[in-house]
Amino acid sequence: MTTVAEHPSTHRSCDVLVVGGGINGAGIARDLAGRGLRVVLCERDDLASHTSSASTKLIHGGLRYLEYREFGLVRKALQEREVLLRSAPHIMWPLRFVMPHAPAMRPAWMIRAGLFLYDHLARREWLPGSGSLDLRGHPAGEPLKRGYALGFIYSDGWVDDARLVALCAVDAAERGATVLTRTACTRATRHDAGWQATLRPATGTGTEVSVTARALVNAAGPWAEQWLKHAARNADGQPPRERRSLRLVRGSHIVVPRLFTHELAYIFQAIDGRIVFAIPYERQFTLIGTTDIEVAQPDGAEVCSDVEANYLCTEVNRYFRTEVRPEQIVWRYAGVRPLLEDHAGDPKAATRDYKLELDVEGAPLLTVWGGKITTFRKLAEQAADQVCAALGEPRPGWTHDAFLPGGDLSAFIGPATRPDSDFARFVQTVEQRHPWLPPTLTLRLARAYGSRIDRVLTDARGEAANHLQSLGEQVLPGLYESELRYLRQREWVQSADDVLWRRSKLGLHTTAEQQQALHDWFATPPA
Known part of the structure; x- marks a missing residue:
């Protein structure tokens, strides 16, 4: 594996420089390298240090997005579930979710209609469909308060999010990409024939490197807009034009000692109209999340606040017999989601879809706006298609039926x-x-x-x-x-x-x- 310190040369050239080592950057680098392009991926910190290791760790269509008529996004995500689960059965696996019906919340007919759509928006080959449960005689009802009699059950998947990013980077490197962690792209200047970028390693870890690239991909996640404004420059010294903007929303999670012994997960309707998950985690624990708190900018050291932790405890306590108290929390984490600015009033209603913005006013620049883990492979495939076309080298995608490292058993x-x-x-x-x-x-x-x-x-x-x-x-x-x-x-x-x-x-x-x-x-x- 390659690091700046291992390369005494202070100059490198490539076809594509990818800035950002989260799931989108690693996925795009993997796809491009597999098409035979020379790729350099740089990440300021460790791989998946921020948003991509701070998710709810689900491969899911997004059942609640149906309420906001995000049918295209849900369909796209549902189409990807089984593709991803096949590619890496060691770090991803199917998971059944139980939704206890709270009569004061969404009516049962609405939930049944949503689950019918969820089952039929995309083809399923082996994931079981949805159904209803009598919680009074089902193991999923045992941890719940006695008032919950009716429940609904459906399928989605689980993923070790941080390992997914690492395996994409491993695959990229094994296909020829250079992966440089703890190396920030501090400056990238555009010329007609390419980009000239400066990569600066963390203090004391190596030598500053100059990279010449024919195209550049901005996959900096929550920092994508900041990076364009402060690090990228056209030949005239001005930053590239922005056609999109981000809405930054912090999602927080807590981990507590195991609240139930079965392997099903729960999806609860919260009093404010959101949903909260309670998921079996690391054998001995239960993972609870998430929140939606709008923030002005990411600081790289996001934390789950006491207010958010109390909110999550309060919401699950409406369902579980055993009270969850803040002092029982063994770990808490938070990450900032880079959501497309769609001017939705409530953060929970903001779209989770993505947009790829290709700027060819000079050397190609592709910026990734938004995205979620479930759609990362499709996003990367579409991004690679656009970059290859912009470089005049259209090459076919390959990841749909490919295994991630370790996935071929x-x-x-x-x-x-x-x-x-x-x-x-x-x-x-x-x-x-x-x-x-x-x-x-x-x-x-x-x-x-x-x-x-x-x-x-x-x-x-x-x-x-x-x-x-x-x-x-x-x-x-x-x-x-x-x-x-x-x-x-x-x-x-x-x-x-x-x-x-x-x-x-x-x-x-x-x-x-x-x-x-x-x-x-x-x-x-x-x-």
Whole structure:
């Protein structure tokens, strides 16, 4: 994997420079690299440091968007669900959602109508459709207050959002892209024949690099508008014209000890007309979110406020028998969503769709406005189509039927059938091949790395490990040096937080004292 520090040359040339290492930037870099273009992706921080690791972690059509007549967006997202679930069954899987009916909220007929549309706006091959439940005799009713008798159930999917970004970047790099993390694009000047950009690595991590690119993609997420104004310049010294603007909305989540033992998720109708999810998370926890708080600008260090945490507790307490109190929160996180400015009065009504703005007044500049994780692949495909056309090199898309790294399980299980059962068979095969691995470690590694698990299970010489001791020092419970070497060498990991909160969620399962050992490990230069 490439970093600025590994390249003493202070100048690089490419076909496309992609600014931003969130899901859209990583997805676009992957798609372009797979079409044979020379790509450089730069990200100011770690991959998925901000919005793309702070989502509700769902692959979903957006049931509530039907209320705002966002039929095109919902259809587009529904079409992508099974495409994505097939591409990476280790980090994405189907999830059934239960909506208890609160008579004072949306009427039952409206919910049934919405679910009918949700089932039929796009073709489903294997995800089950919606239905109704008698919560009085169903496991989903056990954690709920006794007043909830009728419920509705439907399908969507779950994704490890931060790992999705990392795997897109890995795929891009393996297809020839240069991925530079902790490297900001501080200046990009446009000329008729291309862009001249300055990439500045974080203090003390490398040398400033000049990049010449034939085209530039602005995928800076919440910072897309700021970046155009402050870093991009036409040949006359003026910033490129903006035809769009962003509405920035903070979404916050809380994590509490597990509130129910089954594997279904809940979607609750909140008193203000919003919806709140309660989702099984990391085996021992429940994830609750989200909020919609308008902000003036992103600061890169967003936090879930006490007001938002109290709001989420209050709303789920209207449904669950066991009271959720703010002092029970074990983790909270927040991210700023870059929504298209559509002048909707209420942030919850603002569109979650995206627009791609192609400016060819000189060298091509493509700016990504908005977007959501579920539609990232389609967005990237459309963006790559436009960039290739602008460069006079139209090349076909390829990602629709492609696996993400680790997603092709056929070497372990033979031909694929359906993603959820395929993954279960894969775990059984890993257990048979590596009986010395503890079951919890087997499952975590299988989830994180899929069919690339054997690349992680190597000793210091790169040979296949055959017992726990050969994986090196156990730096944290269940985290060995072999995995850390892999992450450092293959996934641009440079700090303990990269591991604890993005490449994994081990931060939830370890104490501050244990985490310090990981910080100490990264403080020691690699041998």
